[in-house]
Amino acid sequence: xxxxxxxxxxxxxxxxxxxxxxxxxxxxxxxxxxxxxxxxxxxxxxxxxxxxxxxxxxxxxxxxxxxxxxxxxxxxxxxxxxxxxxxxxxxxxxxxxxxxxxxxxxxxxxxxxxxxxxxxxxxxxxxxxxxxxxxxxxxxxxxxxxxxxxxxxxxxxxxxxxxxxxxxxxxxxxxxxxxxxxxxxxxxxxxxxxxxxxxxxxxxxxxxxxxxxxxxxxxxxxxxxxxxxxxxxxxxxxxxxxxxxxxxxxxxxxxxxxxxxxxxxxxxxxxxxxxxxxxxxxxxxxxxxxxxxxxxxxxxxxxxxxxxxxxxxxxxxxxxxxxxxxxxxxxxxxxxxxxxxxxxxxxxxxxxxxxxxxxxxxxxxxxxxxxxxxxxxxxxxxxxxxxxxxxxxxxxxxxxxxxxxxxxxxxxxxxxxxxxxxxxxxxxxxxxxxxxxxxxxxxxxxxxxxxxxxxxxxxxxxxxxxxxxxxxxxxxxxxxxxxxxxxxxxxxxxxxxxxxxxxxxxxxxxxxxxxxxxxxxxxxxxxxxxxxxxxxxxxxxxxxxxxxxxxxxxxxxxxxxxxxxxxxxxxxxxxxxxxxxxxxxxxxxxxxxxxxxxxxxxxxxxxxxxxxxxxxxxxxxxxxxxxxxxxxxxxxxxxxxxxxxxxxxxxxxxxxxxxxxxxxxxxxxxxxxxxxxxxxxxxxxxxxxxxxxxxxxxxxxxxxxxxxxxxxxxxxxxxxxxxxxxxxxxxxxxxxxxxxxxxxxxxxxxxxxxxxxxxxxxxxxxxxxxxxxxxxxxxxxxxxxxxxxxxxxxxxxxxxxxxxxxxxxxxxxxxxxxxxxxxxxxxxxxxxxxxxxxxxxxxxxxxxxxxxxxxxxxxxxxxxxxxxxxxxxxxxxxxxxxxxxxxxxxxxxxxxxxxxxxxxxxxxxxxxxxxxxxxxxxxxxxxxxxxxxxxxxxxxxxxxxxxxxxxxxxxxxx
Numbered sequence: 001x002x003x004x005x006x007x008x009x010x011x012x013x014x015x016x017x018x019x020x021x022x023x024x025x026x027x028x029x030x031x032x033x034x035x036x037x038x039x040x041x042x043x044x045x046x047x048x049x050x051x052x053x054x055x056x057x058x059x060x061x062x063x064x065x066x067x068x069x070x071x072x073x074x075x076x077x078x079x080x081x082x083x084x085x086x087x088x089x090x091x092x093x094x095x096x097x098x099x100x101x102x103x104x105x106x107x108x109x110x111x112x113x114x115x116x117x118x119x120x121x122x123x124x125x126x127x128x129x130x131x132x133x134x135x136x137x138x139x140x141x142x143x144x145x146x147x148x149x150x151x152x153x154x155x156x157x158x159x160x161x162x163x164x165x166x167x168x169x170x171x172x173x174x175x176x177x178x179x180x181x182x183x184x185x186x187x188x189x190x191x192x193x194x195x196x197x198x199x200x201x202x203x204x205x206x207x208x209x210x211x212x213x214x215x216x217x218x219x220x221x222x223x224x225x226x227x228x229x230x231x232x233x234x235x236x237x238x239x240x241x242x243x244x245x246x247x248x249x250x251x252x253x254x255x256x257x258x259x260x261x262x263x264x265x266x267x268x269x270x271x272x273x274x275x276x277x278x279x280x281x282x283x284x285x286x287x288x289x290x291x292x293x294x295x296x297x298x299x300x301x302x303x304x305x306x307x308x309x310x311x312x313x314x315x316x317x318x319x320x321x322x323x324x325x326x327x328x329x330x331x332x333x334x335x336x337x338x339x340x341x342x343x344x345x346x347x348x349x350x351x352x353x354x355x356x357x358x359x360x361x362x363x364x365x366x367x368x369x370x371x372x373x374x375x376x377x378x379x380x381x382x383x384x385x386x387x388x389x390x391x392x393x394x395x396x397x398x399x400x401x402x403x404x405x406x407x408x409x410x411x412x413x414x415x416x417x418x419x420x421x422x423x424x425x426x427x428x429x430x431x432x433x434x435x436x437x438x439x440x441x442x443x444x445x446x447x448x449x450x451x452x453x454x455x456x457x458x459x460x461x462x463x464x465x466x467x468x469x470x471x472x473x474x475x476x477x478x479x480x481x482x483x484x485x486x487x488x489x490x491x492x493x494x495x496x497x498x499x500x501x502x503x504x505x506x507x508x509x510x511x512x513x514x515x516x517x518x519x520x521x522x523x524x525x526x527x528x529x530x531x532x533x534x535x536x537x538x539x540x541x542x543x544x545x546x547x548x549x550x551x552x553x554x555x556x557x558x559x560x561x562x563x564x565x566x567x568x569x570x571x572x573x574x575x576x577x578x579x580x581x582x583x584x585x586x587x588x589x590x591x592x593x594x595x596x597x598x599x600x601x602x603x604x605x606x607x608x609x610x611x612x613x614x615x616x617x618x619x620x621x622x623x624x625x626x627x628x629x630x631x632x633x634x635x636x637x638x639x640x641x642x643x644x645x646x647x648x649x650x651x652x653x654x655x656x657x658x659x660x661x662x663x664x665x666x667x668x669x670x671x672x673x674x675x676x677x678x679x680x681x682x683x684x685x686x687x688x689x690x691x692x693x694x695x696x697x698x699x700x701x702x703x704x705x706x707x708x709x710x711x712x713x714x715x716x717x718x719x720x721x722x723x724x725x726x727x728x729x730x731x732x733x734x735x736x737x738x739x740x741x742x743x744x745x746x747x748x749x750x751x752x753x754x755x756x757x758x759x760x761x762x763x764x765x766x767x768x769x770x771x772x773x774x775x776x777x778x779x780x781x782x783x784x785x786x787x788x789x790x791x792x793x794x795x796x797x798x799x800x801x802x803x804x805x806x807x808x809x810x811x812x813x814x815x816x817x818x819x820x821x822x823x824x825x826x827x828x829x830x831x832x833x834x835x836x837x838x839x840x841x842x843x844x845x846x847x848x849x850x851x852x853x854x855x856x857x858x859x860x861x862x863x864x865x866x867x868x869x870x871x872x873x874x875x876x877x878x879x880x881x882x883x884x885x886x887x888x889x890x891x892x893x894x895x896x897x898x899x900x901x902x903x904x905x906x907x908x909x910x911x912x913x914x915x916x917x918x919x920x921x922x923x924x925x926x927x928x929x930x931x932x933x934x935x936x937x938x939x940x941x942x943x944x945x946x947x948x949x950x951x952x953x954x955x956x957x958x
């Protein structure tokens with residue numbers, strides 16, 4: 001990494017490569033060592049920021065710089081809208097809710113891969129849900145990653161298990177909810193179809209150019225092979241990305257389709273369900289072929305003396321190249337019952353997941369739908385696959401079905417029998433029907449429905465999902481019964497009679513008597529539904545009951561995906577899954593006043609202020625209509641309803657409201673995530689600290705801010721929670737699509753951007769402002785809860801005098817005047833630090849500069865600084881926002897493993913209240929740079945001046 005020192009604590013990375021401007025960062029010698037230790041990863045991010053269009057010289061990083069998503073944490077950049085400047089969500093703030101490595105993600109092509117391997121695919125196409133309606137295909141365009149120390153493990157009654165970070169959303173009947181907020185008995189959406197694990201296909205040519213050319217000439221289609229080559233389908237190898245779609249189409253057409261030629265053209269016609277044929281049409285489109293339809297007609301039909309009417313849907317594709325492709329792969333021309341053909345031999349040499357795609361297509365056309373045994377609704381019937389063949393071709397037909405049985409058995413499916421029966425009489429050549437019957441054991445049916453399933457047959461596919469889920473629940477029910485039977489026998493050995501055993505265990509007396517006196521056999525329901533009863537209760541999405549939740553250690557990488565789909569979800573392990581700032585309150589109280597009530601106050605704050613993922617106050621809730629008003633009005637909306645004092649607004653950046661906010665630009669999913677989180681701290685590095693002023697550096701500024709030695713203060717660090725995260729994710733997706741249209745070259749997808757003046761850019765700015773207003777309101781509500789806590793332990797309002805000293809954001813983008821022009825300043829983990837005289841500073845502080853709040857760590861101290869004129873000149877009026885991590889959470893957890901940090905801090909007079917020990921370990925003081933080193937660099941570079949130092953007394957963490 002090449003950089004040069006240009007002033008005290010100031011370094012320049014000269015313009016190079018695709019950088020449009022120089023990059024400048026502020027650091028001490030100690031901070032330089034930290035940057036070297038991370039192999040300058042965050043400085044590389046800063047250089048990437050310098051490549052964005054319309055950036056104003058220079059790209060900047062504050063002394064608390066460390067790696068982040070998109071921009072480095074501590075990154076600052078200004079963009080000129082008149083020069084094509086852009087806005088980038090990665091420059092505002094983006095937390096990642098994640099799944100651990102190894103989590104299996106379901107792809108649209110009916111296989112799974114570990115989430116960390118998704119990026120290996122050129123255009124990952126996953127299974128997503130149009131929530132409440134149906135599963136369909138959706139593109140993943142961004143794989144995100146970070147470290148995590150702990151996970152939540154969720155297990156359902158049906159045996160589905162998911163591990164995720166506590167804030168990762170899972171779909172429930174009430175919408176997406178963080179997994180950490182769920183409890184036993186809650187319902188979660190499940191997707192029982194799993195497919196087979198992905199395996200690399202062998203080096204195998206299925207159709208060579210030479211063979212295609214020869215066959216095309218024989219068919220009278222001399223140009224067909226050239227067209228296939230133009231579409232990228234020749235030569236066709238086993239590892240071709242579109243082979244799964246080709247296999248599904250081939251399988252389905254072998255069952256319910258036909259190839260024919262007419263007047264020099266080739267045609268493929270598929271018959272079936274309208275919705276299923278639309279899915280086949282999408283696969284044809286994926287291959288580069290257009291199809292007409294589905295066409296629907298009502299037909300009158302006579303068969304064996306019976307006349308009936310039925311509705312027929314068909315899909316028709318006219319393409320010589322498609323005809324050649326499917327015919328070369330094994331699809332016969334003309335009526336299949338009258339044609340000799342064999343199962344393609346190469347099917348036996350491809351991986352299980354590819355075989356399953358072929359079979360899913362065939363099963364969609366020809367395998368019977370899941371159903372129950374007549375008169376025995378608890379048992380599922382054997383699936384049957386039928387094929388007709390004329391008597392003259394019975395031998396060939398039997399060989400085809402035997403080969404098909406072998407292909408099924410290669411996947412572990414068990415075939416019960418192959419039967420042959422006369423279908424209908426034809427004097428010249430009677431038709432016979434072959435029936436391949438699969439075993440109906442629960443294990444065999446589960447394998448069939450969860451791993452292979454049905455393609456292009458939505459109703460069958462839904463029944464298969466329901467049947468697979470039903471079998472899981474039935475198995476759990478039987479296992480529970482076996483456990484209960486063992487408990488019955490144990491109580492009998494203890495001398496209890498049947499009546500008392502039944503009462504003790506809450507079981508039917510008949511079950512107890514059968515267990516004791518009869519040989520139990522067969523399935524007895526006792527409250528368990530039959531399959532038809534189960535289907536009547538089921539909707540398009542299936543919901544399973546949570547039976548166990550636990551926190552498990554992890555200490556490694558976790559991953560998330562961004563989806564280019566309006567549902568913002570994907571299927572993982574069978575589950576449907578998917579702005580910040582600080583406020584300082586100053587009081588009338590002193591250290592001497594507070595110490596006698598320190599423990600009581602710590603407990604009360606922890607009780608009254610929700611912290612951790614999904615925590616909320618049951619007595620303070622807002623409707624969606626009210627939430628929209630909060631997103632528009634910010635902190636003022638709450639103050640007008642009694643949650644604070646009118647004068648609070650005067651000391652909040654922008655008076656607690658960005659006026660260009662538009663809640664209509666915020667997605668429904670963001671509303672879902674934000675609704676329960678207002679008035680909550682959250683988790684990770686978010687916190688609340690009760691502190692005292694232990695040192696004054698600048699008497700004039702301290703007096704202006706109302707600070708004095710031993711004064712009690714309260715520092716609140718939290719932001720827009722899940723709502724802000726979702727806004728960022730929504731617009732990253734939109735910007736990745738928009739960037740190429742505007743000619744924006746991205747050296748890093750995490751820097752997804754759109755021109756400020758574009759419709760997309762304007763929409764994001766309005767949505768981001770709404771998220772910022774949510775953050776202002778969130779801190780306002782927490783400040784109200786803080787005042788409640790002080791009053792609850794005996795400090796009335798007149799005595800505690802808690803007032804807002806200042807509230808400012810450190811993840812946002814705002815229009816400001818710098819260097820004589822209006823620019824959009826992105827601050828990612830950096831804070832505004834306007835110098836004396838700026839009209840945006842409250843009048844009471846204007847002569848000394850804006851208050852800058854710099855949290856440290858929970859074991860040392862935090863600082864109050866004042867903005868400077870030099871900051872306005874060299875850093876777009878920006879400064880640091882904290883100490884900056886120097887240990888990953890994983891490293892911190894490992895270092896803290898043998899220590900009791902809560903006890904250590906208590907011995908130093910600091911009381912910690914946290915949801916888990918893991919949270920405290922991750923946030924141990926040594927995990928952060930010493931904030932005094934960061935502040936030294938800030939003051940040395942002249943972009944802020946020290947006013948006061950604050951030491952912690954009480955720490956509340958999520």
